[in-house]
Amino acid sequence: MSRILPFNDIHRPIGKFVNIEFGNPKRRDCEGMGICNVELAGTMNTLRAHRCKACTVQAFLSYTPRNGKVQLEFRRRDIRTCTYNKQFKNGLFRIEEDVAFPEELIQACGLPAESSIKQGLYPIEEKGGRLRFMLSLGLSAKMSFSGITDSRIPTTF
Numbered sequence: 227m228s229r230i231l232p233f234n235d236i237h238r239p240i241g242k243f244v245n246i247e248f249g250n251p252k253r254r255d256c257e258g259m260g261i262c263n264v265e266l267a268g269t270m271n272t273l274r275a276h277r278c279k280a281c282t283v284q285a286f287l288s289y290t291p292r293n294g295k296v297q298l299e300f301r302r303r304d305i306r307t308c309t310y311n312k313q314f315k316n317g318l319f320r321i322e323e324d325v326a327f328p329e330e331l332i333q334a335c336g337l338p339a340e341s342s343i344k345q346g347l348y349p350i351e352e353k354g355g356r357l358r359f360m361l362s363l364g365l366s367a368k369m370s371f372s373g374i375t376d377s378r379i380p381t382t383f
């Protein structure tokens with residue numbers, strides 16, 4: 227017996243809970259704007275501890291292959307006031323540097339190989355105690371080692 231899926235189930239995005247560390251990955255202690263590190267929730271990155279525990283929050287990351295966008299959704303109450311005031315001013319989220327996704331996250335969420343989050347300004351939707359925004363994907367021209375990205379490393383050998 228086959229099951230007929232409702233229309234909404236057909237277009238439901240693929241997603242996972244992730245830990246997001248706010249900041250700039252190229253600055254000491256992740257100072258700055260954007261996303262410093264992203265990893266699957268429940269995984270322990272043994273090579274590097276979070277540089278800013280107060281700036282780390284859990285979110286739901288979903289990917290919709292149809293439009294090639296990644297959506298991040300946070301519970302407002304999980305974000306400290308100082309982080310909220312710094313990162314989400316004027317209804318925009320600013321990412322200062324591209325951020326490469328770790329391979330395990332790419333595989334778990336069905337993202338294209340070598341995906342990254344592109345730098346830029348992203349409008350925030352805040353409703354019902356949640357913050358949500360859509361991110362543009364890029365292909366990483368950088369190599370990433372345990373969340374530390376260095377664009378000076380050659381990508382071809």
